Amino acid sequence: MTETTRKPLSGLDSLRAMLAGKGRAPAISATLNFKAVAVEEGVVTFTGTPLEAFTNPIGTVHGGWYGAILDSCMACAVFSKLPAGTGYTTLEYKVNIIRPIPLGTEVTATGTAQHVGRSTGVAVGEIRGVDGRLYATGSTTCIVMSQG
Template sequence: MLKALSFEDLPNRDKLLSMSGLEAMRAILDAQMPAPPIGDTLNYHLHMVEPGRVTFRGTPRFAHTNPMGTVHGGWYGTLLDSAMACAVMTKVPKGSLYTTLEYKINIARSIPLDTEIEATGVVSHAGRSTGIATGEIRGISDGTLYATGSTTCIIMKIKDE
């Protein structure tokens, strides 16, 4: 039986503030810190972390469909929000945190159920107080473009380092 996750399973704020965003993302990728539980719920996981670039991989299942039987737009949005915002996180300095201010997605076509996809976010700007990134979802097997997105994140200095 799987253990029910709780807030105690996530890194605490002090631990996050003691690391740069890039260090934190690499710790999640290397399973040194737990991944957020949303990935289990929506069947996606962190695949690659580089400065300014993050990739998640996932597969939409029947549980992720809307009443018409197609992949719900929220699945696309959550994956792109994760990829784009985590790309910004790789640029967040030690002592700071970030959160998504706004994001936009454009769905180009429906993802067939059980299709393996890759969601990639790339930073176009990371400053003292804001980060901007773009992203896309593509099929792993053939590179088909399923959606694009953009985000603006706020970067908040919490503690002097």
């Protein structure tokens, strides 16, 4: 099979290939210092560590960092349930920041798909420290699109 005739992968298989280093990792992951670490059908986990470069004018982690890692894990949870030839993009997401993440603290962001249908997918997520402390929660709605 040539590169141009390769059979499309399901979302779950695409994410598994990414984890194995055989697929494209999201460029934003490198930029914002987080990465996918676990993939199951409907559940995707990222880890990340906010750096000083990601702070707002008062010196705390910018809300956009929380949003980026939550958007990534939640949308990928939706993607993990999609069949081959189907894509997605975020329609909207919401973040609830519960407490500031101390700079240099590694956190885990886990997204869980709640519903994935023909036209939309809905997921929730949370950011926790290694001690289990909850830093933020989120929710998302993604549009499901045919790539055929």
